[in-house]
Amino acid sequence: MAPSMLILLVLSLGVGTIWTACILIYRMFHHPLSKFPGPRLAAATFGYEIYYDVFKSPGGQYNYKIQELHRKYGPIIRINPEEVHISDPEWFDVLYAGPGHIRDRSVRTNRGNGSVGSVASSLEHDVHRARRSSINPYFSKAAINQLGYQVWEAFELLGAKMAERADSGEIVNLGAALGAVTMDVVTRYVYDEAWHVLKTPDLGVQWNQVMLEGFSQAPLRKHIPAIASIMSSIPLWLIKRLNANAGVFVTAKQRADAVSHRVWKEIQASRGGVSEKQLDDRRPRTVFHGIMNSNLRSVDKSMDRLADEAFVLVMAGGETTAKVTLVTLVHLLQDPSLLAQLRGLLDGVMKAGRPSYRDLEAVPLMKAIVQEGVRLACPVMNRATQMAPKEDMTLNGIVIPRGDVCFDEKIFPDPYHFNPSRWLQAAERGERLEKYLISFSRGSRACVGMELALCEMYIGLATLICNFDLQLIDFDYERDLATVRDGFVGLPSKESRGVQVRVGVRRL
Numbered sequence: 001m002a003p004s005m006l007i008l009l010v011l012s013l014g015v016g017t018i019w020t021a022c023i024l025i026y027r028m029f030h031h032p033l034s035k036f037p038g039p040r041l042a043a044a045t046f047g048y049e050i051y052y053d054v055f056k057s058p059g060g061q062y063n064y065k066i067q068e069l070h071r072k073y074g075p076i077i078r079i080n081p082e083e084v085h086i087s088d089p090e091w092f093d094v095l096y097a098g099p100g101h102i103r104d105r106s107v108r109t110n111r112g113n114g115s116v117g118s119v120a121s122s123l124e125h126d127v128h129r130a131r132r133s134s135i136n137p138y139f140s141k142a143a144i145n146q147l148g149y150q151v152w153e154a155f156e157l158l159g160a161k162m163a164e165r166a167d168s169g170e171i172v173n174l175g176a177a178l179g180a181v182t183m184d185v186v187t188r189y190v191y192d193e194a195w196h197v198l199k200t201p202d203l204g205v206q207w208n209q210v211m212l213e214g215f216s217q218a219p220l221r222k223h224i225p226a227i228a229s230i231m232s233s234i235p236l237w238l239i240k241r242l243n244a245n246a247g248v249f250v251t252a253k254q255r256a257d258a259v260s261h262r263v264w265k266e267i268q269a270s271r272g273g274v275s276e277k278q279l280d281d282r283r284p285r286t287v288f289h290g291i292m293n294s295n296l297r298s299v300d301k302s303m304d305r306l307a308d309e310a311f312v313l314v315m316a317g318g319e320t321t322a323k324v325t326l327v328t329l330v331h332l333l334q335d336p337s338l339l340a341q342l343r344g345l346l347d348g349v350m351k352a353g354r355p356s357y358r359d360l361e362a363v364p365l366m367k368a369i370v371q372e373g374v375r376l377a378c379p380v381m382n383r384a385t386q387m388a389p390k391e392d393m394t395l396n397g398i399v400i401p402r403g404d405v406c407f408d409e410k411i412f413p414d415p416y417h418f419n420p421s422r423w424l425q426a427a428e429r430g431e432r433l434e435k436y437l438i439s440f441s442r443g444s445r446a447c448v449g450m451e452l453a454l455c456e457m458y459i460g461l462a463t464l465i466c467n468f469d470l471q472l473i474d475f476d477y478e479r480d481l482a483t484v485r486d487g488f489v490g491l492p493s494k495e496s497r498g499v500q501v502r503v504g505v506r507r508l
Ligand code: HEM
Pocket: 109, 119, 120, 121, 132, 186, 312, 313, 314, 316, 317, 318, 320, 321, 324, 378, 379, 380, 384, 438, 439, 440, 441, 444, 445, 446, 447, 448, 449, 450, 452, 453
């Protein structure tokens, strides 16, 4: 090596080392968050968080480590160079202070989803609000009420598939089957055409593996976002050769993008003379029509942004809803007297044909069971980091402690026990326990699909409970269902075999 090159190399290394040392010292001792307690390493570098999320087996462990840090350092701790984590349910009222309070989102929160144009990935408060208002009408109570028949159709198809398995004696993977229904419902709603996972011969088992593998990699994509671009540059044939499940996912994504692009072009072509009413008459409404007919900036109506929006809706809406329904159902199957009591109440309501989700919700025990399932399953684990740029909240990088609240034993005694009575008793005492049910989050960034998810849960649970006798086979809660990893959604152990059931048709 020439001497001048050597000098340049040594100089670069020296400058790099001094620069890095300055950053570490600044973060640990002079950063506005430096007064908050927590491990020094976490304050100095994101490497601490990355170690727990990516390298520590079984992956996705930082949210669990944060609980341990709270026990050691107290309710307000610094968890990385830019974030403070607060374990105090009352903090929600400060964070979600309502209209007029600007809340931006940290780029790290959702960058792992690879859909930068989606409402979920919008960083600035105003951009988020505008995008969100264009999709809100499609997920309102009234809109979901109209959608009820689609949810019924999907669960009736699941019922038919389950009845076939009852005849043949074939065991059903319940989580996969529920994932198939929720995916078909949300794709039909968003794209106006279902992906028909319910019609796959394995009743959604491979698709379930695809989703679980995809979510398992969420921490990696969050910390190393370039992975998403690298993946998208690999040709499909090679992905299929390397990993069959990744091939299924990429094929689905490409098909979804193609539909988004087609619908976008159709709407563009029919503009000028064709009113929204006429568009609606030609095809059922989709979120695309809502976005295209909204007052959003033209950049927010681009073909690629619409594809991003649609895809995130689908990814956010499938696995989450299936997981909550599964957790609720398994607890019911493990408590025969509660199941019998619920059946006694639901059989009458179900005689009406296809009762609406509101009719099912009107049964207090059913409502309490769904609330308890939503609390206990609390499927979204991803930390949603908010910032208040125009307001002095005394803190700067602030995290919503979502999981903590659902399992806070001061609010929910014996928090890991499935106990629907807590909701009935709170209602009798006139207490608003719902205030602490934050599985769907709260405020302007709360889940847009909550009504759809609840509609599916009520109709799905009622269908399965009233029509089938399900028997758990070789089931181990810790191995097969308990959440032990953060993969954006809460994931079970890698040893999980899924929840397997033998199906019997219930004779009334
Ligand atoms: C039981 C099922 C569900 C649960 C527990 C759940 C939970 C959540 C939570 C906690 C958030 C906030 C995430 C954050 O702050 O970053 C969220 C956001 C979101 N959810 Fe859900 N979700 C469920 C079902 C659905 C469904 C069915 C859909 C759509 C069809 C959906 C679409 C979305 C979208 C698009 C966002 C981002 C909203 C925004 O940023 O404004 N979710 N969900």
